[in-house]
Amino acid sequence: MTFDLLTLAQLALIIVFGYTVLGLTGFGSSVTAMPLLVLFMPLRMAVPLMLIFDFVSNVLLGVKNRRHIDKREALRLIPFMAVGMAVGVLALVRAPERTLLVVLGLFILGYSAWSLFARRKLPPFAPAWAVPFGVVGGIFTALFGTGGPFYTIFLTSRLDDKLALRATLSGVLFFSAISRLVLFTGAGLYNQPALPLLAIVLLPFALGGLYVGNRLHQWLPAERIKQAVWVVLITGGVSLVLRNL
Secondary structure (H helix, E strand, O other), X not given: OOOOHHHHHHHHHHHHHXXXXXXXXXXXXXXXXXXXXXXXXXXXXXXXXXXXHHHHHHHXXXXXXXXXXXXXXXXXXXXXXXXXXXXXXXHHHHXXXXXXXXXXXXXXXXXXXXXXXXXXXXXXXXXXXXXXXXXXXXXXXXXXXOOHHHXXXXXXXXXXXXXXXXXXXXXXXXXXXXXXHHHHHHOOHHHOOOHHHHHHHHHHHHHHHHHHHHHHOOOXXXXXXXXXXXXXXXXXXXXXXXXXX
């Protein structure tokens, strides 16, 4: 698969947008960029491409406050995440792409609506809830790179300390990135000829967007930005569903 200069420019803008939002708000770049990327490339290329950028960003930023990770809560999630990611990789490789894109669109619609309108704090979940949140989160992590919301919901209900919550979530996401690199490599998703060069070309835009987002975070109201982004994503989710039904 080849990309002309106009398409590369559009891809670069999408990547800058996704990582600027990540720097501004802290939520996943994949949720933001994926519905736009799949307009220009197959899902099976977009997912491993975004993983490269996420992994490099995590390595550069480091897992902050590692000593504050709640190992008990992280270890509750991680085994079930691993199971979910294995299932998700199998689906990514074998399931029809149109079906996967409809699922992605419905996921974005549901999560966007929940993020815009949900205001009540959830009651604490019992430890056993790590099973469904871990498995479902792992599946969506492998399929689209969008499993973070499931881990966040579970850990937010279990941890009151914000520093421990942020550190534990960062550790879980870092583990998921390493695991997906291994699974995707084993599944042959990085054997696509255009993928390595495309990653090299677009990586500076991902890092540039992250830098810009971190700088703008000091001056722009994060909540208003989140609301605007979710409105954009709802539009993208509707488009994905309608185009692939």
